Structures are given as structure tokens and as C-alpha cells.
Amino acid sequence: MSQLIKKIYYHDTDCGGVVYYANYLRYMEEARTEYMLERGIDLKALGEKGIMFVVKNVSIDYKAPARYADTLTISSSITKIKNVSLEFTQEIKRAGKLLVSAQTVLVCINSDFTPCQIPPELQKVIQA
Amino acid sequence: MSQLIKKIYYHDTDCGGVVYYANYLRYMEEARTEYMLERGIDLKALGEKGIMFVVKNVSIDYKAPARYADTLTISSSITKIKNVSLEFTQEIKRAGKLLVSAQTVLVCINSDFTPCQIPPELQKVIQA
Amino acid sequence: MSQLIKKIYYHDTDCGGVVYYANYLRYMEEARTEYMLERGIDLKALGEKGIMFVVKNVSIDYKAPARYADTLTISSSITKIKNVSLEFTQEIKRAGKLLVSAQTVLVCINSDFTPCQIPPELQKVIQA
Amino acid sequence: MSQLIKKIYYHDTDCGGVVYYANYLRYMEEARTEYMLERGIDLKALGEKGIMFVVKNVSIDYKAPARYADTLTISSSITKIKNVSLEFTQEIKRAGKLLVSAQTVLVCINSDFTPCQIPPELQKVIQA
Numbered sequence: 001m002s003q004l005i006k007k008i009y010y011h012d013t014d015c016g017g018v019v020y021y022a023n024y025l026r027y028m029e030e031a032r033t034e035y036m037l038e039r040g041i042d043l044k045a046l047g048e049k050g051i052m053f054v055v056k057n058v059s060i061d062y063k064a065p066a067r068y069a070d071t072l073t074i075s076s077s078i079t080k081i082k083n084v085s086l087e088f089t090q091e092i093k094r095a096g097k098l099l100v101s102a103q104t105v106l107v108c109i110n111s112d113f114t115p116c117q118i119p120p121e122l123q124k125v126i127q128a
Numbered sequence: 129m130s131q132l133i134k135k136i137y138y139h140d141t142d143c144g145g146v147v148y149y150a151n152y153l154r155y156m157e158e159a160r161t162e163y164m165l166e167r168g169i170d171l172k173a174l175g176e177k178g179i180m181f182v183v184k185n186v187s188i189d190y191k192a193p194a195r196y197a198d199t200l201t202i203s204s205s206i207t208k209i210k211n212v213s214l215e216f217t218q219e220i221k222r223a224g225k226l227l228v229s230a231q232t233v234l235v236c237i238n239s240d241f242t243p244c245q246i247p248p249e250l251q252k253v254i255q256a
Numbered sequence: 257m258s259q260l261i262k263k264i265y266y267h268d269t270d271c272g273g274v275v276y277y278a279n280y281l282r283y284m285e286e287a288r289t290e291y292m293l294e295r296g297i298d299l300k301a302l303g304e305k306g307i308m309f310v311v312k313n314v315s316i317d318y319k320a321p322a323r324y325a326d327t328l329t330i331s332s333s334i335t336k337i338k339n340v341s342l343e344f345t346q347e348i349k350r351a352g353k354l355l356v357s358a359q360t361v362l363v364c365i366n367s368d369f370t371p372c373q374i375p376p377e378l379q380k381v382i383q384a
Numbered sequence: 385m386s387q388l389i390k391k392i393y394y395h396d397t398d399c400g401g402v403v404y405y406a407n408y409l410r411y412m413e414e415a416r417t418e419y420m421l422e423r424g425i426d427l428k429a430l431g432e433k434g435i436m437f438v439v440k441n442v443s444i445d446y447k448a449p450a451r452y453a454d455t456l457t458i459s460s461s462i463t464k465i466k467n468v469s470l471e472f473t474q475e476i477k478r479a480g481k482l483l484v485s486a487q488t489v490l491v492c493i494n495s496d497f498t499p500c501q502i503p504p505e506l507q508k509v510i511q512a
Contacts, residue, residue: 009410009413010271011410015269016182018271020266021153022150022153025153026150033393033394042453043453056189057190058188059185059186059187065182065241068428069427138398139282142399143452144399145399146399148395157266158267170325196399197298272431308400312446314405314442314444315442315443316441318438318439
């Protein structure tokens with residue numbers, strides 16, 4: 001598991017007074033990137049080698065709204081690994097209260113946007 | 129069913145060269161708003177009376193990427209109505225090719241963010 | 257002069273109840289793109305030839321706020337052309353009322369991000 | 385002076401391969417908020433008392449692009465204070481290299497969106 005702390009500013013919110021529902025997907029991207037980096041996987045360096053992870057699907061539940069000036073904690077873990085894809089499970093909390101939970105499936109692709117096998121050294125790191 | 133046409137600009141894309149995955153949720157918000165308006169339901173006027181629809185969950189599949197300067201068509205229909213919630217099914221296509229499909233459940237809430245019954249006159253319009 | 261109509265949705269606003277100040281720069285990008293297209297200049301096709309316009313500076317005045325469900329008109333004109341740069345003057349109005357005005361200087365660059373001359377055929381079209 | 389560290393993710397960039405020009409205005413909002421907080425000024429608490437700062441104008445120069453995975457430093461200082469307005473000067477750097485500089489004028493308003501005097505205790509803190 002890995003945690004990212006995220007503070008909410010005006011640009012994160014909408015005129016309903018709460019964080020706009022699409023913006024949580026940004027925080028989840030940030031958290032997945034940091035999860036990978038903490039395990040020595042640099043998505044930028046991989047991208048330069050022609051290996052990218054793209055989102056295949058997201059299933060997200062909104063349980064309670066985050067608001068301006070909140071400090072959120074996003075926890076991330078990998079809950080499935082297959083040959084060409086992996087699944088992240090992520091939770092967004094404020095002071096221990098669960099606001100949002102999501103599963104995101106990412107597919108490993110090459111520079112033609114074709115699915116390809118997750119490199120074995122990566123699989124090892126991720127499974128550890 | 130209802131359709132929204134949407135053109136893609138630089139701000140919609142990311143450095144992977146494609147539309148950023150969270151941005152499709154914005155287009156889907158726009159399309160749901162227009163769906164409602166076409167049926168005489170003005171979300172702004174409802175909001176001023178203290179009735180809002182908030183997103184409870186989203187399940188979204190990314191099948192192929194949209195790119196800069198693409199013109200997308202977002203089709204929306206309501207596929208379930210319950211007492212306090214409804215489900216939209218939406219598809220995003222480019223020149224007939226399906227890029228993204230999603231189900232979004234919205235809950236009717238009052239000004240305290242408490243779920244409340246969808247007003248019967250609204251239910252009637254939506255079901256028609 | 258060229259005009260773009262733009263409708264405001266939830267994702268455009270912030271919890272202050274108005275359109276977030278950075279978002280007007282998105283609408284101005286869209287309006288500049290359409291200005292160019294109406295004159296036969298396809299920024300995407302130019303980009304594929306290695307010619308891009310990047311923003312060098314923006315000076316923007318916020319006179320009155322736009323709000324959720326507003327319909328805005330963005331007018332654009334080119335008010336200066338030099339060898340490697342051009343200036344757009346843009347105004348954003350709601351029902352004739354001026355909300356935002358801005359000058360944006362764009363520089364023509366090649367694929368190395370080095371400034372280069374605006375192609376003469378482009379200069380002619382722009383000046384017409 | 386005050387400094388904010390900001391890391392760049394996919395959602396910050398566009399298909400030109402660099403940070404989208406409007407997004408720097410978000411980072412500058414974040415940096416101004418942190419500048420205020422470090423001086424004991426809580427914009428959220430002020431907002432609840434009906435005092436807000438809104439952006440009146442921005443003048444921003446883009447000198448060099450930031451890219452995916454960059455770590456940026458945003459420095460902020462207040463360079464003018466008047467009765468109802470103040471000016472921030474902000475610089476965005478990567479490893480000491482200046483990428484963006486901007487002046488932003490903010491106006492103090494009350495809950496009717498009418499300009500009002502910056503509260504004297506605030507003026508004192510800001511000038512210190």
C-alpha cells in the first residue's frame with residue numbers, strides 16, 4: 001500500500017460547493033504514479049522506452065463529498081495482476097472517513113497503442 | 129435518447145497524445161445536462177429550489193482513445209429510475225466508432241445533501 | 257473577427273459560485289482555434305508539419321463573473337502580426353455585457369521549440 | 385516570500401507534450417493560498433465571514449515549458465497593497481531555471497461581489 005496526501009483548492013471544486021466528480025480521477029492518477037515510483041518504477045522512463053499504462057476501465061463510488069481546503073489521503077494498492085493488465089484499488093479519505101473508493105484497470109501498451117505483456121521485471125516488482 | 133456534439137481542443141488532451149481519461153466525465157456531465165434540458169428539466173432552476181442530482185457512482189470503459197481536433201458524439205439515455213436515484217447510460221463515439229461507454233448513477237438530494245425522492249413531475253418527464 | 261458560443265457547466269465553476277479564473281484561458285484557446293479554422297488554417301495539420309503556435313504571454317482583465325448555465329460569446333481578432341509572433345485580442349461577453357478581455361501573444365515555433373518565421377502564406381491569410 | 389513545490393502529472397499536460405498554459409494559473413492560486421496560510425490568513429475562514437479575494441487581472445509570461453514529471457517551485461510575494469486590492473508577483477522555476485512569471489491583482493470583495501476595504505488586521509499581516 002501507498003499513500004498520497006492531497007490538499008483541495010478552489011480549482012478542484014464546483015459551484016455545488018464540493019469537489020467536482022471527475023477531479024478524483026486526477027488524484028488517483030497522481031497516487032498511482034507515486035505508488036509506482038516508491039517501488040522504483042518510473043512511468044516517464046518507461047514511456048520513453050515505448051511502454052505505457054493506459055486506463056481500461058474505472059468503477060468509482062462517491063460516498064461523501066470533499067470540500068474546499070480539505071486534506072485528503074489517497075491509498076493505493078494493486079489488487080490484481082494479469083499478463084497485460086493490472087487493477088488498482090484506491091480509497092480517498094478525509095480524517096479517516098471514506099469519501100471515495102475505486103477500482104481502475106490499466107493495460108500495458110506499446111507505442112502503437114497495442115496491448116503488450118507487462119515486462120517480467122515490472123511484474124516482479126509489482127507483485128512484491 | 130439525446131446527443132451532444134463535442135470538439136476536442138488542446139486542453140482536453142495530455143502528453144500521451146490523447147484525451148485525458150477524467151475529461152470524458154466532463155463531457156458526460158454536459159451531455160446529461162442537455163438531455164435534461166431537452167425534456168424541460170432545468171438543473172439550475174431545480175438547484176435554486178434545493179434539489180440537486182449528485183453522482184453516486186460511475187462505471188466507465190475506455191475502448192479507444194480520442195485525440196486532438198476530433199469531433200465526438202455523446203449519446204445519453206436513462207436506463208433505470210428508482211425512488212431517489214436514476215442511471216444514465218452514455219456512449220462516446222467518433223464517426224460511428226465507439227470509444228467510451230459508461231453507466232452513471234445519480235442520486236436526488238436536498239440542500240442538506242440528504243437523499244430525497246425524485247419529484248413525481250420529474251419522474252413522469254424522465255420516464256416519458 | 258470571429259465568434260464562439262460557449263455554454264458553462266458545473267466543471268467550469270468553482271465553489272465561489274462563478275467560473276474559475278483559469279478556465280477562461282481554455283475558452284480563449286478554443287476561440288483562437290476556430291478563428292484560424294474559419295480562415296482555412298488547420299492547427300492540427302500545421303502541427304504535423306512541425307509548426308506550432310505557443311503562448312508567450314497573456315494579459316487578462318476580469319470585469320464581471322460568469323456563472324453556471326451562462327451562455328458566453330467569445331470574440332477574437334488578430335491585432336498585431338510580426339515576423340515570428342502575433343497578438344490576439346479577445347472579449348468574453350454574456351448577453352452583450354463584457355465579462356473578460358484579454359491580449360494573448362503567440363509565437364510560431366518549430367519542432368525544437370525554437371521560434372521561427374510565420375509561413376508567408378499564413379501571414380497573408382491572417383492579414384486578410 | 386513563500387515557496388510551493390508542485391509536481392507535474394499527466395493531467396497537467398497537453399498533447400503538445402508540455403504543461404497546458406492555463407494550468408499555471410491553478411498552481412499560482414495554490415501558491416497564493418499557501419502564502420496567506422503561512423501568515424495566518426485562512427481564506428476559507430475569511431470566505432465564511434463574507435470576505436473573498438477575486439482575481440481582477442493577470443499578466444503572465446511563458447519563458448520555457450514545463451513537462452511531465454517535472455518538479456516546479458512557485459515563489460510568491462506581495463508587491464503592492466492598496467485599499468481594496470493587492471498584487472502578487474509569482475515565479476515558477478524548475479531547478480533554478482525561470483519558466484513562468486506573473487503579476488496577479490486581487491480585489492477584496494464582500495458577499496455581494498462588491499469591492500470592499502481589505503480588513504486592517506489583514507493589511508498589517510500582509511505588509512509585515
